[in-house]
Amino acid sequence: MLEKCIADCLACAGNFAAGCGRCANNNFSILDSFLTGDDFTGREPRQGYGIAIDIGTTTAAAALVDLTTAKIIARQCFMNPQRVYGHDVISRIHAANKGFLPELQKLITERTASCIDSLVKENFIQKIDEIVIAGNTTMIHLLLGQSCETLGVFPFKPKITLSERYFYQDLFDAGTDAETAANRMTGCPVKIIPWFSAYVGGDITAGLIYILQNITERQNRTSESINSFLLIDLGTNGELALYNKGKLIVTSCAAGPAFENSARGHAAGASGVVSGLARLLQNGTIDETGLLKSEAPEYFSQKEIRDLQLAVSAVRTGVEILFDTACMTHNDIGAVYLAGGIGQAVNVNDAALIGLIPQALVCKTQAAGNSSLGGAVRTLLSPKSALNEMQTLLADFSEINLAEHPRFNDMFAENMLFKTQ
Helix, strand or coil: CHHHHHHHHHHHCCCCCCCCCCCCCCCCHHHHHCCCHHHCCCCCCCCCEEEEEEECCCEEEEEEEECCCCEEEEEEEEECHHHHHCCCHHHHHHHHHHHHHHHHHHHHHHHHHHHHHHHHHHCCCCCCCEEEEEECHHHHHHHHCCCCHHHCCCCCCCCCCCCCCEEHHHHHHHHCCHHHHHHHHCCCEEEECCCCCCCCCHHHHHHHHHHHHHHHHHHHHCCCCCCEEEEEEECCCEEEEEEECCEEEEEEECCHHHHHHHHHHCCCHHHHHHHHHHHHHHCCCECCCCCECCCCCCCCCHHHHHHHHHHHHHHHHHHHHHHHHCCCCHHHCCEEEEEHHHHCCCCHHHHHHCCCCCHHHHHHEEEEECHHHHHHHHHHHCHHHHHHHHHHHHHCEEEECHHHCCCHHHHHHHHCCCCCC
């Protein structure tokens, strides 16, 4: 099964670390460490079973949770079948706007329902009490079959407002067999975690909940205190959130596709491209401008290196603009969390070597796994506190449109150079 999973993910996403619980480099191990029964003091006592789902542009992941014990008892990961209409969010928005919205909706609802069906049957669960779904704004629009017209044009605003809850039969009935729908899912409420904006989605809301609750847990056990952190969610999309003493600034950038495209010939997937690029820089195969000075591995053409430079610069510029906006230095931040299919598996030192993150942040940076799924799990286990945190975050945040920032062009050009400071 592992070999098939890796083969499938390499063929489709170029990154087998993107979310499969059966892969050696998976994004569940970190998640599990924060859900160990008695250690999870923030849990609100509940009975029954729930399913948490993260729907990403490239991959989706689901966890079956015992609400009584706060244990994840099973999980599955699958490739998002909508990829036949494009590998990134913009491609899917265009496809939806050209009349393929019903097909896009059917693909994800049927595949998600099949995953739920499998989790329920394989673990002999009689009834699911709640489902929580996190995902970027476009993926949620497609899941609900809602128009994406306003997502792809200025001022890039979602056209809909999410309901407080949905029901399983309204979203997934067509993708589940009659027995499962009748006996296990009838009346099952579905909570969809709300987004910040068109390009900073509910996956970031969930990720922030996950991190904030994890920080609270650590502070309850130790004297460690973290009042500020930076979340870098690097998957098919790049989303950044800077949290400082209750104040939140978010932004997004186009980065993931460049890493994924280069990863198609790289055995270690998209995250391995970062290390590969660092090696080219270290051994002098490319110079600081990205120019190939000698032959590189076949998966690094000059064009691919240029595309990666653009992606690295987009992320780094986003990071620096967030710090500038918050009037913070690198020394002021308490922690940096790397999440997403690419981010959670990146070698931090190599990321700093190519300039993806500042060198000063290396010692403060750690992997957060699939923080979106983690936040969905936390919402199942602590629904009241999660709701309060969502409302607080969404009520008062600032969003930066990088393209409109007055310093963006100059900073982007500067960050195109590979640097370590």
